[in-house]
Amino acid sequence: MTLRLCCAWIFILLLPGLSDGGKLLVLPMDGSHWLSMRPLVEKLSERGHEVVVVIPEVSWQLRVAQAYTVKTYPVSYTLEDINNALSEYIATHLKDLPFPLNTLAIYNNSVHVYRLLFNQCKNLFSNKELLQYVNQSSFDALLTDPIFMCGPVLAQYFSLPYLFFMRGFPCNLHYDASQCPSPLSYIPRLFTFNSDQMTFLQRVENALIYLLEPAYCNGFYGTALEFASEILQRDVSLIDLVDSASIWLLRYDFVFEYVRPVMPNMVFIGGINFQPKMGFIYQPQISALSECILFINQVLISFSWSLTYISFI
Numbered sequence: 340m341t342l343r344l345c346c347a348w349i350f351i352l353l354l355p356g357l358s359d360g361g362k363l364l365v366l367p368m369d370g371s372h373w374l375s376m377r378p379l380v381e382k383l384s385e386r387g388h389e390v391v392v393v394i395p396e397v398s399w400q401l402r403v404a405q406a407y408t409v410k411t412y413p414v415s416y417t418l419e420d421i422n423n424a425l426s427e428y429i430a431t432h433l434k435d436l437p438f439p440l441n442t443l444a445i446y447n448n449s450v451h452v453y454r455l456l457f458n459q460c461k462n463l464f465s466n467k468e469l470l471q472y473v474n475q476s477s478f479d480a481l482l483t484d485p486i487f488m489c490g491p492v493l494a495q496y497f498s499l500p501y502l503f504f505m506r507g508f509p510c511n512l513h514y515d516a517s518q519c520p521s522p523l524s525y526i527p528r529l530f531t532f533n534s535d536q537m538t539f540l541q542r543v544e545n546a547l548i549y550l551l552e553p554a555y556c557n558g559f560y561g562t563a564l565e566f567a568s569e570i571l572q573r574d575v576s577l578i579d580l581v582d583s584a585s586i587w588l589l590r591y592d593f594v595f596e597y598v599r600p601v602m603p604n605m606v607f608i609g610g611i612n613f614q615p616k617m618g619f620i621y622q623p624q625i626s627a628l629s630e631c632i633l634f635i636n637q638v639l640i641s642f643s644w645s646l647t648y649i650s651f652i
């Protein structure tokens with residue numbers, strides 16, 4: 340057995356091209372989410388990785404580019420549909436409503452937008468030609484912004500390791516799924532608009548929000564959970580979809596967040612959100628992008644080696 344393992348590692352090390360790059364499937368989120376991810380995808384392609392980006396034919400920011408391979412698929416909604424949904428979403432956020440009316444209004448409108456945009460995931464899985472392409476392409480990993488949950492479903496469907504590139508989930512899901520502590524006594528929940536110095540009543544409010552969050556998130560992601568259960572042929576929860584992520588690339592800076600321990604596979608890359616203006620490049624943007632590229636380089640090579648070793652033995 341020892342001799343076999345040694346031979347396997349020697350074979351892996353002698354394989355040409357393993358250190359040159361991996362094969363990465365990218366399932367991005369539209370809008371500002373893509374504006375942060377695009378520089379990373381372009382740089383990974385420049386570094387020699389084979390990058391394939393899967394996008395819907397109708398979108399705000401997602402476009403065909405020469406820097407990487409793009410695969411498109413038709414969707415059942417129009418650009419006017421998503422523009423109208425976004426306008427309603429923004430108008431709801433600008434209304435000056437007291438708590439909890441503000442939370443209910445934002446929630447109802449968010450669910451409407453989510454259900455509309457999640458149709459792209461259903462359209463993706465109904466495109467048999469594209470699914471066959473993904474299945475036959477032997478990707479090493481999937482990079483995705485998981486806010487709409489399509490990426491985790493696709494990754495689990497094809498048994499691909501997946502990396503999250505994200506700002507965060509509602510309901511504190513990104514910390515709960517990875518089992519990071521999040522004390523209610525000084526970490527305010529979403530939509531409470533409290534600071535980390537809360538009065539007793541604000542802490543009670545914080546605890547009540549925490550108790551209601553499972554129902555909130557299960558309702559918000561109900562369409563995705565139902566669809567994922569159908570595709571994966573088993574009962575699926577939100578935790579099931581996100582806790583298997585290999586790497587969490589979090590698009591915010593640790594120093595601006597409430598202090599808490601995080602898991603070793605959670606990496607803060609907040610500087611990547613900065614947008615250069617008038618030829619001025621902010622140093623944290625360069626640092627975050629460089630660290631992110633180097634990190635994914637190592638991950639892809641590790642995944643490539645692992646898959647080669649498994650297929651060999």
